[in-house]
Amino acid sequence: MNTTSAIEVFNLTKVYGCGNTEVVAMKDVNLRVAKGEVIALLGPSGAGKSTLLTAMGLINPPTAGRIVIGGVPVLDGPQPLVNLRAFRRHHLGFVFQKANLIPFLNAVQNVQVALEINDVPTRHARHRARELLDYLGVADRAENLPDALSGGQQQRVAVARALANEPALILADEPTAALDSHRGRQVMELFRKVAHERGAGVIVVTHDQRALNAFDRTFEMEDGQLST
Amino acid sequence: MNLAAQDIRHNLGRFALTAVGIGLLLMIVLGMSGIYRGMIDDALVVVDHIGADSWVVQRGTRGPFAEISRLPANLEHRLRAVPGVASARSFVSHNVQREHRGKPLRMNVHGLAWPEDKGEWVNLIAGRPLSQAHYEMIADTSLGLELGEKLVFAGDTYTVGGVTKGMVSSGGDGIAFFTVRDAQAIQFDLSGEATRLERAARVQRAVGQDIGRAQPLLLERGAGLSSGLPALGPPMVSAITVRLAEGADSGAVAKTVAAWPDVSVHTRDGQVQLLVHGMIDKARRQLGLFRILLVIISTIIMALILYTLTLDKIHDIAMLKLMGARNSMIAGLILQQALLLGALGFGIAWCLGAWVFPKFPRRVLVAPEDLWGLAVVVVIISVLSSLLGIWKAMRVAPNKVLA
Ligand SMILES: Nc1ncnc2c1ncn2[C@@H]1O[C@H](COP(=O)(O)OP(=O)(O)OP(=O)(O)O)[C@@H](O)[C@H]1O
Ligand SMILES: [Mg+2]
Numbered sequence: 001m002n003t004t005s006a007i008e009v010f011n012l013t014k015v016y017g018c019g020n021t022e023v024v025a026m027k028d029v030n031l032r033v034a035k036g037e038v039i040a041l042l043g044p045s046g047a048g049k050s051t052l053l054t055a056m057g058l059i060n061p062p063t064a065g066r067i068v069i070g071g072v073p074v075l076d077g078p079q080p081l082v083n084l085r086a087f088r089r090h091h092l093g094f095v096f097q098k099a100n101l102i103p104f105l106n107a108v109q110n111v112q113v114a115l116e117i118n119d120v121p122t123r124h125a126r127h128r129a130r131e132l133l134d135y136l137g138v139a140d141r142a143e144n145l146p147d148a149l150s151g152g153q154q155q156r157v158a159v160a161r162a163l164a165n166e167p168a169l170i171l172a173d174e175p176t177a178a179l180d181s182h183r184g185r186q187v188m189e190l191f192r193k194v195a196h197e198r199g200a201g202v203i204v205v206t207h208d209q210r211a212l213n214a215f216d217r218t219f220e221m222e223d224g225q226l227s228t
Numbered sequence: 229m230n231l232a233a234q235d236i237r238h239n240l241g242r243f244a245l246t247a248v249g250i251g252l253l254l255m256i257v258l259g260m261s262g263i264y265r266g267m268i269d270d271a272l273v274v275v276d277h278i279g280a281d282s283w284v285v286q287r288g289t290r291g292p293f294a295e296i297s298r299l300p301a302n303l304e305h306r307l308r309a310v311p312g313v314a315s316a317r318s319f320v321s322h323n324v325q326r327e328h329r330g331k332p333l334r335m336n337v338h339g340l341a342w343p344e345d346k347g348e349w350v351n352l353i354a355g356r357p358l359s360q361a362h363y364e365m366i367a368d369t370s371l372g373l374e375l376g377e378k379l380v381f382a383g384d385t386y387t388v389g390g391v392t393k394g395m396v397s398s399g400g401d402g403i404a405f406f407t408v409r410d411a412q413a414i415q416f417d418l419s420g421e422a423t424r425l426e427r428a429a430r431v432q433r434a435v436g437q438d439i440g441r442a443q444p445l446l447l448e449r450g451a452g453l454s455s456g457l458p459a460l461g462p463p464m465v466s467a468i469t470v471r472l473a474e475g476a477d478s479g480a481v482a483k484t485v486a487a488w489p490d491v492s493v494h495t496r497d498g499q500v501q502l503l504v505h506g507m508i509d510k511a512r513r514q515l516g517l518f519r520i521l522l523v524i525i526s527t528i529i530m531a532l533i534l535y536t537l538t539l540d541k542i543h544d545i546a547m548l549k550l551m552g553a554r555n556s557m558i559a560g561l562i563l564q565q566a567l568l569l570g571a572l573g574f575g576i577a578w579c580l581g582a583w584v585f586p587k588f589p590r591r592v593l594v595a596p597e598d599l600w601g602l603a604v605v606v607v608i609i610s611v612l613s614s615l616l617g618i619w620k621a622m623r624v625a626p627n628k629v630l631a
Contacts, residue, residue, distance in 0.1 A: 050630070059550055059627040085626075089552025100629055102544045104238035105231075112229055117553045122229055145238075161551075173630075 005071065006169050006201020007056060008032045012065035014051050014224075025051040026062070026224040035168070035199040038192055038214070040206050043221035049205045050173055052221065056203065057092060057171045058084045070168045089118055093162035093200075095172040099154035101146040107133060107157045108142045114164040132160040136190070152183045159187055163194055170194065172204040181210065188214040231557075232564035239537065246533045247569055251576025253526045254602065258581050259588075260515045260522070261598045266591030267511060271398035271503045274321075274338070275496065277349050280469030281478060283319070283494045284485055291494050292321055292466035293398060294506050299491065301408075301465050304341075310484050312476030317341035319467040320411040323401060328379060335371050335404045336397035339411030339465070347390065347405045355390030361407055366390035368402035382417030386410070398503060400590045408465070427451050523605060526573075530613035534566050538617035545621050546628035555622060562617045563610075570610030574603060 014026040026048040033039055041049050054060035056067060061078040068074065069091060073081050101110045111129035116122065133139045136156040138149075146154055155178060162170055170191065176184030188211055191202045204215070212218055220227050236243050271293070284307060286297040307316035320339030325332055340347045346357040347366050355375050358364050365386045367373040377388045386406070395403045406414065418426065431450040434440030440447055470485075472478055478495070485493045494502070538545070545558055578599065585592035 054627055054630065057550075059625075059629075085549065085552050085554070087552075088550065088626075092552075094550060096630065100543070100547050102547065104235045104544075105229075109229055109234065113231070113548070114551050116229060117548070117551055117557065125229075 004034055005068070006033045006035045006037065007070070007203075008068045009052075009056060010066040010068075012052065012055060012062045012067070014048070014055060014060070015063045024224055026055070029065070029224075029226045031219070031226060033169075033201040033203060035201055036195050037216045038195045038202040038204065040204050040212060040215040040218040041221060042206065042218055047221040048224040049221050051224075052226070053171050053173050053203065053205055056169070057094060058088055090165065091168045093165065093167035093170040095155075095158055095162045095170070095175040097174040097177045099146070099151070099158040099178075101154055101157055101161075103146055106143050106145050107138060107149065107153075110146070110157055111160045111164050114161045118165050129160070129164065132164060133157065136160045137186075151178045152180065155179055155183075155187065159190060166198055166200070168200055170200055170202045172202070174205055174207065176206065176208060176211065184208065184211060185214070230564070231561045232568065235537070235541065235561070236565060236568065239540075242533070242537075243565075243569070246529070247572035248576060250526055250530060250569060250573030251580060253522055253529070254573050254577035254606065255581045255584070257519050257522045257526070257605075258577055258594060258598060258602055259585060259592055260519045261601075262581070262585055262592035262594045263588075263590065264508075264512050264515050265593035265595055265598070267398070267400075267508050268504060269593055270396045270400055270591055271508060272500060273395055274397070274403070275499050275503065277351070277395075278319075278469060279349060279471065280317075280319075281472045281496060282470045282482060282485075283496070283499050284316075284468040284470060284491050285466075285494065287490050287492050289492065290502050290506065291499055292319060293499065293503050297466050298464045299466070299468060303465075303491070304468055306488075307468055307470055307485065310481055312473055312478075312481045313470055314473040314476070315344060315471045317345055317469050317471075318408045318465040319469050320408050320415070320465050321397070322411075322415050322466075323397070323399065324381075324414060326379075326381065333371065333379075334401050335367075336399070336401045337411050337414055338403045338405050339408035340405050342407035342409070350390070350392045350395055350405055352390050353393045355388070357390060358405070358407060359389060362410055363387065364389045364406075365410075366392055366405040368392050368395045368404070370396060370402035371404060373404075381414045384410075384413065394591075396591070398508070412465075523609060527609040527613050530566065530569060530609060531616045534562060534569070534614055534617040535620065537565065538562055538620050542620070542624050543629065546624050546626055549624070550626035550629050558621050559614075559618045562621060563614045566610040566614035566617075567607070570606040574606045577602070 009029060009031045012026055012029040016023040016025055029052055041052065043049050051060065055062045058074060061075060064077045066073065066076050074087055075081060102113065105113060108126060108129045111132055112125045115125035115128060130139065130142060133142050136159060138153050138156050141149055141153055149157065155175065176187055179187065191204065192214060194200050195202045283291050285291045286299055289295050289297045291297055301318055304316045304318055307313055318339060318341050321336060323334065323336050325334040340358060342358060342361050348357050350366055353369065358366065363384060363386050365388055367388050369391055373388050375388055375391055379386050397403055427450065431447055434446050434450050472481060482493045485491060548558060581594060585594065
């Protein structure tokens with residue numbers, strides 16, 4: 001991907017429902033995030049932040065507009081231009097407010113599965129998963145099922161999973177909401193590190209005003225419209 | 229890493245319980261075919277062992293295994309005169325149910341053509357064949373009688389001189405072997421009063437008929453022993469078994485005998501076919517339908533449990549899709565669980581059956597081809613039952629993770 005943009009979106013619009021239940025959640029959003037850049041998406045509840053994030057994550061196709069990730073046009077309106085699932089597998093990492101770990105897999109396996117989805121051989125995947133957990137400071141709980149982990153530990157495993165395939169774009173929806181401020185700052189620093197070391201673009205939806213200095217740029221969303 | 233195995237470990241109790249349930253159902257499916265095979269085996273025991281080349285029976289009937297057949301005992305002598313016949317023996321077989329040691333004793337009384345047939349062929353496991361013309365019997369172990377045990381039938385005391393194994397009638401009752409005379413005595417046992425009444429009635433019938441008036445001697449005889457009155461019938465036999473001489477033309481013998489107006493002839497294979505297709509056929513179809521029902525029930529139960537296991541994982545499946553997992557991985561997860569469930573059920577059915585079936589009152593015979601057949605059926609129902617869960621999993625959208 002020989003471009004300096006991690007992601008570019010053009011005139012993104014999303015309309016939920018139709019007729020008199022119609023909700024315009026996002027309107028003519030244009031955004032460009034460079035590789036190695038960490039940006040924040042702020043705004044009141046219902047502003048359309050999650051809608052924008054999931055559209056960029058290729059799991060909630062927009063009604064209109066174009067999405068180009070790493071120089072590859074992937075969506076034209078609701079029309080996929082590539083195999084979206086394969087694209088997610090190779091290039092995207094997700095973190096949500098909830099960790100969404102798979103309950104029947106232990107911590108290492110939860111990271112390992114992301115690698116195996118990407119056809120990394122089991123042994124290698126296991127090794128790499130351990131490294132990532134170590135990197136996130138939860139190596140000592142590697143064999144525990146998610147139920148036995150604290151919320152913060154679960155979230156760090158989820159972050160490890162999002163980083164596993166070295167994605168070009170990391171999308172995080174309120175990733176620190178369930179963490180204390182110290183842990184929250186740690187996760188944010190981690191995102192910065194990944195962005196700067198690996199040239200990934202990171203987009204974080206946050207309500208946390210105190211952590212804003214961790215971002216290269218911040219955007220405000222209001223009534224489906226984006227402003228800096 | 230195998231997701232299916234990990235998930236099963238997490239849901240071990242539920243999975244194991246389902247496997248046991250499926251296993252029990254499959255065991256019954258296996259048992260039903262075993263019961264059918266056992267029935268055929270039981271039914272053919274006598275036909276297989278008695279060593280007859282053909283069966284001569286009452287004209288127009290299908291022989292003693294299919295329906296009542298009555299022949300005069302002296303037909304035996306007539307058959308011995310046919311060229312090519314090496315031996316002809318009376319076949320007497322009927323069921324009796326008597327009280328013995330305070331419990332009902334149900335057995336199939338089988339007459340041996342003493343003295344030619346002493347019961348050397350009956351698969352003895354203890355004792356010896358019959359050694360005298362009267363008052364001895366050979367009993368199958370399933371009757372629970374011991375060597376030397378004494379039983380009273382028709383006022384006479386019989387001693388168990390030999391014990392056999394696996395000799396049961398097509399109805400599943402153990403066979404007791406007697407001489408033909410004894411077997412008939414047991415069959416036609418009448419009380420003294422009944423005999424007197426029958427003789428009086430016989431005389432009355434004769435008086436009212438032309439023959440009684442024309443032959444007054446008949447009235448005198450009628451009041452006496454039955455054996456003195458061949459016209460009114462001595463005890464009869466069910467069939468005569470015929471063994472052909474070495475090199476005899478079975479077709480020619482059959483043709484000769486079939487030409488007699490009072491009998492029909494069946495070959496040994498004919499009797500086997502009559503047994504298998506006649507009396508057992510309904511049971512076979514009955515068991516077959518039950519098996520089909522059980523297979524359908526097993527499929528539905530499996531489908532249901534796999535569906536609920538999938539529903540429990542729907543959020544995780546959405547997460548896997550979000551991470552970009554291929555459909556084949558997700559379908560494989562469900563299919564592997566289905567196959568594992570089926571395989572476990574099959575194993576349980578097999579082991580449990582091997583333990584339980586020998587304890588059944590009637591023979592349950594599991595043939596290797598039944599096991600293979602069941603294995604194929606299990607694979608098919610596993611695949612079918614996983615379809616519902618797979619269909620559900622395929623429909624879930626990755627953004628369900630956020631719900
Ligand atoms: N699936 C949906 N169907 C209909 N309307 C929806 C759907 N998802 C979101 N909306 C609407 O779209 C608008 C934007 O929602 P969105 O979830 O993007 O807001 P948000 O900025 O993420 O809010 P929050 O900070 O509370 O998470 C809201 O008015 C919401 O009600
Ligand atoms: Mg939101």
